[in-house]
Amino acid sequence: AAGLNVQLFDKSRGSGGRMSSKRCDVGDLDLGAQYFTARDRHFVEAVRQWQENGWLAEWKPALYQSQGGQLSLSPDTQQRFVGVPRMSALTRQLLGDLPATFACRITEVFRGERHWHLVDADGQSHGPFSKVVVAVPAPQAVALLSAAPKLASAVASATMEPVWAVALSFARALDTPVEGCFVQDSPLDWLARNRSKPGRAVGMDSWVLHASSAWSRQHLDLPREAVIEQLRCAFAELLGCAVPEADFALAHRWLYARPAQGHQWGALADADLGLYVCGDWCLSGRVEGAWLSGQEAARRLLEHAA
Numbered sequence: 666a667a668g669l670n671v672q673l674f675d676k677s678r679g680s681g682g683r684m685s686s687k688r689c690d691v692g693d694l695d696l697g698a699q700y701f702t703a704r705d706r707h708f709v710e711a712v713r714q715w716q717e718n719g720w721l722a723e724w725k726p727a728l729y730q731s732q733g734g735q736l737s738l739s740p741d742t743q744q745r746f747v748g749v750p751r752m753s754a755l756t757r758q759l760l761g762d763l764p765a766t767f768a769c770r771i772t773e774v775f776r777g778e779r780h781w782h783l784v785d786a787d788g789q790s791h792g793p794f795s796k797v798v799v800a801v802p803a804p805q806a807v808a809l810l811s812a813a814p815k816l817a818s819a820v821a822s823a824t825m826e827p828v829w830a831v832a833l834s835f836a837r838a839l840d841t842p843v844e845g846c847f848v849q850d851s852p853l854d855w856l857a858r859n860r861s862k863p864g865r866a867v868g869m870d871s872w873v874l875h876a877s878s879a880w881s882r883q884h885l886d887l888p889r890e891a892v893i894e895q896l897r898c899a900f901a902e903l904l905g906c907a908v909p910e911a912d913f914a915l916a917h918r919w920l921y922a923r924p925a926q927g928h929q930w931g932a933l934a935d936a937d938l939g940l941y942v943c944g945d946w947c948l949s950g951r952v953e954g955a956w957l958s959g960q961e962a963a964r965r966l967l968e969h970a971a
């Protein structure tokens with residue numbers, strides 16, 4: 666928006682990061698961020714604009730909570746948004762025609778005499794660039810900040826927690842009114858019924874289950890099949906209805922799902938070098954926090970470029 670030339674590199678095959686959706690035979694599944702809320706007025710305004718553009722829609726699930734094995738309705742007035750027809754649709758729209766190189770993992774960010782250069786996992790070099798913004802989870806950012814050791818050590822203090830995500834699809838819809846559920850006292854901490862979200866395929870009855878970070882940490886190296894089975898059992902127990910073997914199942918491990926602690930950093934920078942770091946872990950560990958942190962990095966970068 667400020668007229669600078671931007672080149673984006675991402676190690677994934679598509680945009681979205683932890684907001685990405687997986688394309689499967691049973692439809693698109695949001696395995697990471699499930700929905701987002703908007704509280705900061707700048708973000709509220711951005712969300713309003715995206716909604717007007719048709720990039721996202723409000724999700725109004727039949728919301729439940731489960732505590733001590735007791736399932737109860739838990740309606741509220743909180744507005745929750747999702748990308749349509751999949752979560753990652755929003756990032757695809759925001760990307761527009763910005764030059765982006767996907768499936769490109771950056772392994773080194775180094776400064777030449779006047780400019781920055783990036784090296785990827787295939788040894789290819791990219792650049793020169795006058796500024797670099799590192800927008801990845803804190804533990805992955807550290808390796809890219811060797812040119813600014815002070816910055817690297819601040820970032821290294823931000824640790825992140827894992828989350829196992831499981832998707833289960835059933836040809837016959839489960840006999841339950843639940844469409845979203847906040848869970849306590851279980852290996853799970855969240856579950857969502859995919860077809861209750863706007864614009865999703867309605868053929869199969871697909872669910873996304875998230876394990877708690879504590880369970881995920883304890884079962885980090887459990888084989889995928891075992892993760893699916895254990896979380897399916899926890900799911901069945903929680904719903905209290907018959908849950909057959911799924912017709913389709915997958916498990917995805919998010920190693921750096923959520924920040925372990927909250928910070929109010931906004932973004933971090935070595936402005937003299939032209940190196941900026943941002944991400945949800947600089948703020949609230951939510952989509953809104955990620956967006957605000959990116960805005961703050963951009964603001965500082967432009968301030969220094971002026």
Ligand SMILES: Cc1cc2nc3c(=O)[nH]c(=O)nc-3n(C[C@H](O)[C@H](O)[C@H](O)COP(=O)(O)OP(=O)(O)OC[C@H]3O[C@@H](n4cnc5c(N)ncnc54)[C@H](O)[C@@H]3O)c2cc1C
Binds near residue numbers: 677919952954
């Ligand atoms: C399971 C789960 C559930 C969640 N649920 C919610 C929710 O309901 N509501 C909510 O608001 N938030 C939720 N979140 C959090 C939300 O997804 C994040 O806060 C937000 O997406 C973070 O955005 P980001 O840009 O900071 O980082 P990311 O989305 O992690 O983006 C970083 C990008 O950098 C790329 N990358 C990493 N290293 C390299 C490298 N070396 N070279 C090139 N590219 C690299 C990655 O591929 C990725 O695309 C959830 C997250 C998870 C994992």
Ligand SMILES: NC(=O)C1=CN([C@@H]2O[C@H](COP(=O)(O)OP(=O)(O)OC[C@H]3O[C@@H](n4cnc5c(N)ncnc54)[C@H](O)[C@@H]3O)[C@@H](O)[C@H]2O)CC=C1
Binds near residue numbers: 741
């Ligand atoms: N699994 C993961 O890796 C991550 C999950 N994240 C979740 O993303 C959501 C985003 O947070 P916000 O935007 O603040 O969303 P929000 O306001 O819907 O929820 C915030 C938290 O409040 C509780 N809560 C809210 N509404 C209800 C309700 N009706 N009944 C019972 N409890 C309720 C619940 O504990 C929830 O986690 C939260 O649920 C986070 O736990 C965020 C980041 C990572």
